[in-house]
Amino acid sequence: MATTDVDQxxxxxxxxxxxxxxxxRQRPRKRGFLAxxxxxxxxxxxxxxxxLGLFVVWQLWWTDVEAHGRQAQVLEEWDKQENVIDAPAxxxxxxxxxxxxxxxxxxxxxxATMRIPRLGVDYRVPIAHGVGLGNVLNQGYIGHYPxxxxxxxxxxxxxxxxxxxxxxxxxxxxxxxxGDSLIVETTDAYxxxxxxxxxxxxxxxxxVIAPVPGEPGVAPTERMITLTTCHPLFSAAERWIxxxxxxxxxxxxxxxxxxxLEEGR
Amino acid sequence: xxxxxxxxxxxxxxxxxxxxxxxxxxxVYVCFTWLFPEIAPYMPFNETTIEEGA
Numbered sequence: 001m002a003t004t005d006v007d008q009x010x011x012x013x014x015x016x017x018x019x020x021x022x023x024x025r026q027r028p029r030k031r032g033f034l035a036x037x038x039x040x041x042x043x044x045x046x047x048x049x050x051x052l053g054l055f056v057v058w059q060l061w062w063t064d065v066e067a068h069g070r071q072a073q074v075l076e077e078w079d080k081q082e083n084v085i086d087a088p089a090x091x092x093x094x095x096x097x098x099x100x101x102x103x104x105x106x107x108x109x110x111x112a113t114m115r116i117p118r119l120g121v122d123y124r125v126p127i128a129h130g131v132g133l134g135n136v137l138n139q140g141y142i143g144h145y146p147x148x149x150x151x152x153x154x155x156x157x158x159x160x161x162x163x164x165x166x167x168x169x170x171x172x173x174x175x176x177x178x179g180d181s182l183i184v185e186t187t188d189a190y191x192x193x194x195x196x197x198x199x200x201x202x203x204x205x206x207x208v209i210a211p212v213p214g215e216p217g218v219a220p221t222e223r224m225i226t227l228t229t230c231h232p233l234f235s236a237a238e239r240w241i242x243x244x245x246x247x248x249x250x251x252x253x254x255x256x257x258x259x260x261l262e263e264g265r
Numbered sequence: 266x267x268x269x270x271x272x273x274x275x276x277x278x279x280x281x282x283x284x285x286x287x288x289x290x291x292x293v294y295v296c297f298t299w300l301f302p303e304i305a306p307y308m309p310f311n312e313t314t315i316e317e318g319a
Contacts, residue, residue, distance in 0.1 A: 137313060145314070158315075160315070
C-alpha cells in the first residue's frame with residue numbers, strides 16, 4: 001500500500017538512526033593548522049611569482065613605452081625653442097674650423113640631439129647633461145659624462161645610454177660600424193663624427209672616456225666622441241664602446257649633412 | 266588568504282569579480298608607478314656607464 005511505502009521511505013538510511021548518505025555528511029569545518037599554513041604560504045608564493053612577472057613586463061615593455069613618449073615630446077619642445085635653428089633642407093658647407101659649443105645646463109637638461117643614419121634616417125635621441133639614472137638615462141636620453149668635453153670641443157665627448165629598456169637609445173649599437181657617421185645636432189650646428197672603432201671592455205675601464213680615449217693623462221689634440229652602453233644585451237657584465245673622430249661641422253643656417261637629407265629629412 | 270578576501274567582499278558574485286579586477290588594476294598601477302621604479306636601480310642589468318670601482 002501507498003502509505004506503507006511512504007512509511008518505509010521515511011525510514012530510509014538518511015533518517016537519524018540510519019547511516020547518513022555521503023552527500024549530506026557535514027564537511028569538517030576546521031582544517032588542520034599546518035594545512036592552513038601551507039595554503040597561505042602557497043598563495044603568497046603564487047603572488048610573488050605574479051609580481052615578479054609584472055616587474056619583467058614593466059622593465060622590458062612599459063619603460064620603453066614611457067621613454068619613447070618622453071623622447072618624442074622632448075624633441076618637439078626642443079625644436080620649438082627660439083635658439084634652436086631650423087636648418088634648410090639642403091646640404092650645407094662642410095667646415096673644419098672650431099665649431100660653436102653647446103651651452104651646458106643642469107643635469108637632465110637637453111643640450112643636443114644624436115642622429116645615427118645607420119640606425120635609420122629618423123633615429124634621433126635627445127642628449128642630456130649628466131649620466132644619472134633618474135634624471136637622464138631612465139628618461140630615455142643619451143647622457144653626457146659631466147667630466148668629459150662638450151660636442152665639438154678638443155678632447156672626448158663621452159656619452160652613455162641604455163642598451164635595453166627605457167627607450168634603449170643604444171640597443172643597436174653593434175650595427176654601427178667603422179666609417180659610419182655619428183651626427184650631433186646642437187642648437188646651431190651639425191657636428192659630424194666618423195666611427196673609428198669599437199671595443200668591449202670591463203665596466204671599470206674609465207680610460208675609454210679619457211680626453212684621448214685609452215690614454216688617460218695625455219693632452220688631447222683631436223675632437224673625439226665615445227658611446228658607452230652595457231654589453232651583452234640584457235646584461236651589465238661588460239661595456240660596449242664605440243669611438244668616433246670629428247670630421248666637419250655644418251652651420252644650421254646653411255643646411256644639413258647629406259645623410260640627413262635622404263628620404264626627405 | 267584569497268578565500269578570506271572573497272568572503273569579505275560584499276555583494277553578489279559578479280560584483281565581487283568586478284571589485285577584484287579593480288583591486289588588481291590598482292595593484293598594477295601602484296607597482297608600475299612607484300614600486301618598480303624604486304627597486305629598478307638595484308637590479309644588476311641596468312648599469313650602462315663606465316665608472317671607477319664598477
